[in-house]
Amino acid sequence: MGLSTITRRRFGGLAVGLAGAAAFPRALRAAEAIRIGFLGPLSGALAFVGQTNQNCLDLAVSEINEAGGIAGRMLEVIAEDSQMSTKTTLDKARKLFQSDGVVAVTGMVLPSEREAALSIAAQVKRYVLFPNFDEGRCHPNLICTGLSINQSTVPMVRWLTSNVGKKIYVIASDLATNRQIMLGSLKAELDAQGGTLAGAQFFPFGARDFGPALQQVAAANPDIVWHAIGDDPITFVKQYASFGMKPQLVTPLVHESIAAATEDASVGNIGVESSYMSVDTEANRAFIDAYSRRFADFTPRRVRGKVVMLPHGEKTYVAAKLLSEAIRLGGGTDYDALRSGFGKVTLAAPRGTVKVDLAASHLVCDTLVGKVMPDRGIDVIARLGAIAPVCTGAKG
Incomplete structure (x- = not known):
């Protein structure tokens, strides 16, 4: 940790730093941090x-x-x-x-x-x-x-329908942004590419039993499961693998830490991100x-x-x-x-x-498509380009 860094990590919630600091002046002054x-x-x-x-x-x-x-x-x-x-x-x-x-x-x-x-x-x-x-x-x-959603979900759906399949099932955390924007953007692009939304289920934070949902996914027989379980993706990925699920698992939550924690369960999973350790x-x-x-x-x-x-x-x-x-x-x-x-x-x-x-x-x-390899590393398998962001969420 640098000498100039003030932090409260692992100190039982006690703030460490200078007390009573005033707001910064407008001009740069070399003497003040x-x-x-x-x-x-x-x-x-x-x-x-x-x-x-x-x-x-x-x-x-x-x-x-x-x-x-x-x-x-x-x-x-x-x-x-x-x-x-x-x-x-x-x-x-x-x-x-x-x-x-x-x-x-x-x-x-x-x-x-x-x-x-x-x-x-x-x-x-x-x-x-x-x-x-x-x-x-x-x-x-x-x-x-x-x-943003137009830099990740939208181009990823386009890539998936060209390279993996056109029938997608969504399983996600029950957040307003997932229900109102992610799902809508995914479905709109899927429709534009001639694809089908096979179903969607949302889970509150703290949910750990995805078995019934996975049974419904299997019955729907999609090409792809798009997962956005944000609070415990490790549990979801492990259960997905233990059920022997065949659809390609795709998620914006694929990264090397989850790959390492889930061992073989993540191998072959595909993600969309702006960075991976292998860049x-x-x-x-x-x-x-x-x-x-x-x-x-x-x-x-x-x-x-x-x-x-x-x-x-x-x-x-x-x-x-x-x-x-x-x-x-x-x-x-x-x-x-x-x-x-x-x-x-x-x-x-x-x-x-x-x-x-x-x-x-x-x-x-750049928007990157990554795939988890057997060594738990993630290789970039496609670059979707530098896409200008668009305001699809709330403004102001």
Whole structure:
């Protein structure tokens, strides 16, 4: 952990950092640190994801500081546990923005966390950097570093109908974004490609018995099962394999950590993402190597000799690097300076070159199709191109 990083990880919820900080002045001043807020699930079912995000934020901040910071100013991280709670996220976002003076927050996993933090960010004219794929949410105070629905689900359905099959069954967590946007976008593209939606089932967080649903899937005999069980994909994937299911399993939740945890159950599964550990760029190799050295004791899971990385972590790392460049190019940390800076950034990220589409609150980057290999690594089997993001979710 870098000397300039302030964190509360594994300290029983006690915040570590400087108390009583005032909000930042508009002009850059070399003597004062720039504060970034981490706000994500450090406890509960998604703690591993949240802790990975925090690790990656710490790594990015350390790299920026070791290179001299931004105009001589160091970065500091103040971290808070969202506890997967909307109320807690609201309270912690208010603290981070209004008391701690952070210029932006990142680290959230759930759309509900994003919305809670965004409601406070909009009040104080700050930014939320959301490190996950999403429904295409647009807001002037939001930058999403994952794929929007039109960059992931829509082109993936197009690719599947050309390469795998045209009959899809959906099993997903019971989130409004899944019901209202993901399913609608998937069905619309499936219809456009002459395909058929064989059925759809939604499960509340905490559901662990998918047996009856899998029996119904088998009876429907689809070519593909599209799964978006977000809180416990490991259990779902294991049950899917144990039932001897034949349809191709496809999910935006395929990543190396799940592949390692599910052993042979994930082999052959196909995913759509913006990044995998195997992406062949110099920046990605450096990122994975640095993470493996720094966090060798974080988890025993290894893939191809490296500590497993979640796509959420790469997105958090990218968020910090984008913020750093936006501050540099915009010449300040206030909202207008950051917005100007974000509009100018071109970043050589681990996944490849990315730019910010301010109107759509997302990045322009390649969409990747990955497949889990027998060694639990994920190989990129197709590139669907850099697709301009579209606001398909709520705006403003």
